[in-house]
Amino acid sequence: MQKHELIKGRLTQVAIDIVAGTKQVKLKGELFYMARKRNKAKQEIPLPNPLLSAGATTSVPSVALLIDGENALIPDLIDHILVEAGKIGVVTSRQVYGNWAASCMQGWKKITVRYALEPKRTLLSKPGHNATDIALVIDAMDLLHRGIKYFCIVAGDSDYVPLVLRLRQESSTVLVIGSSACSSALKEASSVFLSTDQLLPKALSQPSTSQAITPLSPLELSVLLTNAYHVASQKLKTAWVPLSALGLALRQLDPHFQVIYDKQRLSTLIKQHPTLLEIRYRGQVGEVRLRSST
Secondary structure, eight states: OHHHHHHHHHHHHHHHHHHHTSSOOOOOSHHHHHHHHHHHHHHHSOOOOGGGSTTOOOSSOEEEEEEETTTOOOGGGHHHHHHHHHTTSEEEEEEEEEOTTSGGGHHHHTTTTTTTOEEEEOOOOOTTOOHHHHHHHHHHHHHHHTTOOEEEEEOOOGGGHHHHHHHHHTTOEEEEEEOTTSOHHHHHHSSEEEEHHHHSOHHHHSOOTTSOOOOOOHHHHHHHHHHHHHHHHHHHTOSSEEHHHHHHHHHHHOTTHHHHHTTSOHHHHHHTOTTTEEEEEETTEEEEEEGGGO
16 A cells, blocks of 8 residues: 555656656656656647736736817827827727817817727816816726726816826826927826927928918918917807917917917907907906907
8 A cells, every 4th residue: 555655646746747847757658658648738739828818908008098179179190199199008098078069179070980089079068167178087087997007188278287197196107298388287297298299290390491481461360360269269168268278279270370479469469459359357367259259
């Protein structure tokens, strides 16, 4: 009996060594032949990648792309935006927020299918309330609690600063893409900030020195001011638009606006068009309204 147990123990250790491949063992007889055959067959079966097993995640992180379509009027830059977001990981969520009935959303509407963008509709809210910002913030927090740690937020509004700081407090990486004139607080809060000028090749983003930028004609300037007012008014849901919001809309609609009129105060420019816009001050805050909206 003792000899039998010793033999059994020896065979068990041999089998373990063979499977583990720690050493080579020579035995006589059919028993070793069958063990070696089984071991060879087992080694020929590819082992599953532990990173791809059920319930596990890949080493490439998921990225949530959240776009404020009313604030970021740059649908023509979506290719460059996806490239930058893709440098962080795989863009698994592509959501664009806004009032899709508004004229400023038409550019985004045209590319939703082509780029697999998910339109996130926001209900019209009371004047001064920003439903788009609220919807984006809620979805961002939902994604965070579902395990997303990498975000690309396309916006320029300082209202998103608390969201960005909250995400970073949870060890998330937040890439913010916006115009060069976007909120300085938002730039500082982000993990990385990229201006829309940085997305384009230098030959496209920087005007050639041989081609001077000429001021707009009175008609062109009137059209630009009117369009910028409508963009800001639709975003804020109010007839009286702060000068800062109007200035942001102007720079988004015409990237050269700040270059042309940098030395001229916006309030002075507005006063030069008294039949188009009226201006008032509430404390230190200047606000404008179209004459036709009275």
